[in-house]
Amino acid sequence: MATSAPYHHGDLRTALLAAALAMLADGGAAALTLRGVARAAGVSAMAPYHHFADRAALVAAVATIGFERLYAEKLAALAAAPAGPRAALIAGTRAYVAFILANPELYRLMKGSELADRRAYPDLAAAAALPSRKLAALIAGLGPLRVDAAMAAEMLWAFAHGLGLLAIDGYLGNHADVLARAEAGAAALLDGWAVR
Amino acid sequence: MATSAPYHHGDLRTALLAAALAMLADGGAAALTLRGVARAAGVSAMAPYHHFADRAALVAAVATIGFERLYAEKLAALAAAPAGPRAALIAGTRAYVAFILANPELYRLMKGSELADRRAYPDLAAAAALPSRKLAALIAGLGPLRVDAAMAAEMLWAFAHGLGLLAIDGYLGNHADVLARAEAGAAALLDGWAVR
DNA sequence: ATGCAAATTATACACTGTAAATATACAGTG
DNA sequence: CACTGTATATTTACAGTGTATAATTTGCAT
Numbered sequence: 177m178a179t180s181a182p183y184h185h186g187d188l189r190t191a192l193l194a195a196a197l198a199m200l201a202d203g204g205a206a207a208l209t210l211r212g213v214a215r216a217a218g219v220s221a222m223a224p225y226h227h228f229a230d231r232a233a234l235v236a237a238v239a240t241i242g243f244e245r246l247y248a249e250k251l252a253a254l255a256a257a258p259a260g261p262r263a264a265l266i267a268g269t270r271a272y273v274a275f276i277l278a279n280p281e282l283y284r285l286m287k288g289s290e291l292a293d294r295r296a297y298p299d300l301a302a303a304a305a306l307p308s309r310k311l312a313a314l315i316a317g318l319g320p321l322r323v324d325a326a327m328a329a330e331m332l333w334a335f336a337h338g339l340g341l342l343a344i345d346g347y348l349g350n351h352a353d354v355l356a357r358a359e360a361g362a363a364a365l366l367d368g369w370a371v372r
Numbered sequence: 373m374a375t376s377a378p379y380h381h382g383d384l385r386t387a388l389l390a391a392a393l394a395m396l397a398d399g400g401a402a403a404l405t406l407r408g409v410a411r412a413a414g415v416s417a418m419a420p421y422h423h424f425a426d427r428a429a430l431v432a433a434v435a436t437i438g439f440e441r442l443y444a445e446k447l448a449a450l451a452a453a454p455a456g457p458r459a460a461l462i463a464g465t466r467a468y469v470a471f472i473l474a475n476p477e478l479y480r481l482m483k484g485s486e487l488a489d490r491r492a493y494p495d496l497a498a499a500a501a502l503p504s505r506k507l508a509a510l511i512a513g514l515g516p517l518r519v520d521a522a523m524a525a526e527m528l529w530a531f532a533h534g535l536g537l538l539a540i541d542g543y544l545g546n547h548a549d550v551l552a553r554a555e556a557g558a559a560a561l562l563d564g565w566a567v568r
Numbered sequence: 569a570t571g572c573a574a575a576t577t578a579t580a581c582a583c584t585g586t587a588a589a590t591a592t593a594c595a596g597t598g
Numbered sequence: 599c600a601c602t603g604t605a606t607a608t609t610t611a612c613a614g615t616g617t618a619t620a621a622t623t624t625g626c627a628t
Contacts (some may be wrong), residue, residue: 194432206483206486209616210615211614211616219576220576220577221577222578222607222617222618223575223577226574226575226576230616249530253506281485282423283486287430288480289480290402308543314506316513323560328556330553331531331535331553331557333530333538334532334533334534334535335530335534337533337534337538338533338537339527340485341537342426342526342529343533345483345485346490347504348526357527361523361527364519364527364564365560365564367563367564368560368561368563371566372568384606384607405584406585406586407583407584408584415586416609417609418586418608418609419608420605421587421607422605423606427585427586439571454614473619
């Protein structure tokens, strides 16, 4: 019933993660402090340590949520796209870039160097692998290409990754245009790979 | 003559920047502390403040050096490449990615969110603009394309940026292969844009 | 009810960035 | 030469951070 500030929070871990996501969204990774998150949850500075080994573990948990959201949005975009691998790849690229534009600080955290040792967090590694595995499957569905499939996947991924990052870092123009560029760029790559 | 620990360092600013680059290279941005840099230069913790307004200013100065080095290496690669815009673009892409692989932490700093307000540092903005201006000029030399020149430039830049970042973050395989991918990817993009 | 394990807090320390006041050395004036 | 202003460097101080250690509170199984 949680009458008033019970000693045991109940679901502190979830509350901490929610606070962390909020603080990250405005303020960036620098604003994501363990003490701040604890404060936001109305709990002592040391409480988070019973749910996260250290700040890096909290960051990893936040990043894991980010990868799961990214994957979910990508799947939703694929479901809404016309049939066929070509349309799927274009829609997927657009969704990927759209996620970066909508969650700039989260995406930076997901790919940032604060997660130097991804291998130390199995959940994170698993969540991070989902989108790229999906991409590889779609590429395979395209049929024969002028480049090998692994390279095609890397090219498309690198393009989406780089385009989104450049956009949120202010190197590109209008954000609305960026999504159009994402689609056009993916289409151009597909055309470039096509056997003629 | 600098007999022994003179009160005035002589060229502290340069020494601080050198220390900063070294500490950044091993240890990443987190290891780049004002106090640490001062310590490395054998100077008090407050001394850097007479050369850099705050930590952000030091970071901006380091990033400026990074952009200048990147531009220099790119120019060197262009000079060594066969004539013609196609060869230049492929060589430039390779050099760009090679720079990222050789200076991962520096490149992360250059593009990272620690520099949220690039406009506050005119030198930095100027240095950062050089490579992309060069790229635009090379694209223009290609002649008519199936996509407009601005988009072509963004695609190539995004590809190189994304490929390098994915590589240093451990998402791609062998580093040696990455350079080959950079060249092949640039070539594929050029082919995809070509009017047929 | 009783005892144990989990959750939370209190206290403490080393480290960071940086503000304020102070000391030192140099460069130009008379 | 003395003198003074300015740039350079230091000392001291404070708030905020991550986190180690130990004490405390609570809920649950027995």
